[in-house]
Amino acid sequence: MAGDTTTVAPSRWEGAPVPEPAEGGRKPRRSRLHRWDLRWSPYAFVAPFFLFFGVFGLFPLLYTGWASLHRVELTAPDEMEWVGLRNFSRLLGDEFFWNALTNTVTIGLLSTVPQLLIALGVAHLLNQRLRGSMFFRVAVLTPYATSVAAATLVFVLLFGRDHGMINWALGLAGLDAVDWQNGAWTSQLAVSTIVVWRWTGYNALIYLAAMQSIPHELYESAALDGASPLQQFLHVTIPSLRPTILFTCVVSTIGATQLFGEPLLFNGGAGATGGADHQFQTLGLYLYEQGWVNLHLGRASAIAWAMFLILLIIGAVNWLVARRLRRSS
Template identity: 65%
Template sequence: MTTDRTNAAPPAEGGAAPRPAPDATADEKELRRRRRRSWRYRMDTKASPYGFVAPFFLFFGAFGLFPLLFTGWAALHRVRLQNPGEMEWAGLHNFTRLLSDEFFWNALANTFTIGILATVPQLAMALGLAHLLNYKMRGQNFFRVVMLTPYATSVAAATLVFAILYGRDYGMINWALDLVGINPVDWKNNTWASQIAISTIVIWRWTGYNTLIYLAAMQAVPRDLYESAALDGASPWKQFLHVTLPSLRPTILFTVVVSTIGATQLFGEPLLFAGSPSGGNQNQYQTLGLYMYEMGWMNFNLGRASAIAWSMFLLLILIGLAYWAVSKWITRSTGGRRSSR
């Protein structure tokens, strides 16, 4: 095939007439050269894709997949931080210890509540903001960039600032509350208050990012959908409810999944809010990520830390399955409604 193609289109040699009788040896040489070239060509097209994806998969295998699996293996051993090379078989001991560990259950519950406190308002606000930004307006790019700036602020920097703003005695937030006649709140020691405070840091950093994602999805909604809705006399609010939201459903599910994954790993905010890995003096805002860090690097128990990591992984899989089921159910129910109309 390939040789045929090259034969069919000989290189135009400066307008010279084709030589009538090329001598045999040169022809044979040319043929061999061509065959070699087509072999090389075929090898090249066959192998090069693998060559292009190889670096990614090599690094991913070495630093992503292998550590994840090996964490599961380490969870079945007694591993101490002082001597990480020495692994002593422990079976499921690390996991059974977790089941009866009140700190583990506390961390799990905190991860859950902070996750909800941080995710739900964040995504709701992002949706509303995206709707506003979708209007025709001046300074579109200004608003978008400004709302994304918190995303450029690191967890550490953001948490350190908020920790001061939330100070009990001299913090600006309590000062402002006092102005409107509300008693000062102990943002660091009160369980709910501390969890809300930590959630606001997450919300502050991520609302803009999610806003942009929703905005992109809104701009992809075909305009004639709105046109026909407007012709039917639907108010802007009705349009948002019946055109925008349904079209955004896959995007919303996507952001919920991503935010949930982020929430299960929450670590920097609770670590730096008061600067200790115990997550408050009564562990009132210790998350799973933080507990894993404390277990491994403060209590020197890497085996148990691995078990915590794997229970986070299992948790993620459970959540993933739940979302999958929900999305299946949603598509089925809407599909049904559409066909019944």
């Protein structure tokens, strides 16, 4: 109707205090701190790793490389005499270096090949439905958690010439006792046995983790095609584990190249010489002998860098093989 007036109900927000604007610069300052946090926090989190790597990894590596180009004794590390590549050229004609390299390769083969084969078998057994499977998984890892010194001393008793359990078992079989520590092949075989015992369980758990990631459909398809359990293992499990097997081969090879504790303690009386005839002296022992027994820090640094170059070659071979495997798959 004309003349009627409509009244609008007052809003419940009317009369409410209006918030004052933020003080100048507070909101921009907060957003700036937030941007800095997003940008620089990841670097702050990883900075401790690079700091420790630089102090305990990169600096010793570079200093060792610099010392390898000098004649320097451990008794006077500040007195360096420049000799260039003489320490490296001397290694090429050093029969003890080549003997240590040969022993390292031999012990590496004697320990790596059986170790990985046994680890594959153990992982395959652990991958089955077993009662108390967790107990067995922990049990196979126990040797890895054992001290190198304790394990080696036990094996020294086992391989003793006069009262060792190994020779006692050989005697029961009608065989002559073996002087494990003084023989060339026997001492290397004994040292390799220690390495196999310590690292088989570790590699078995790596293989087990890889086996559990293989799709069960592959096994079901193979079973429908009439494949036996052995055929499934050879044609399904092994091909699926090729990257993992390559990884364990490389890691085991690197460990064999740096082998030190087992041969050092296997014949404690011989010290770093690796036996009376250097029959089981590895590169690690030879480095220790030159640097901390003969006090030739420059020569020891050259041996360290030679080992580093060998590891670089192993890494390059690993990269080439992995690349070929990726292409073939």
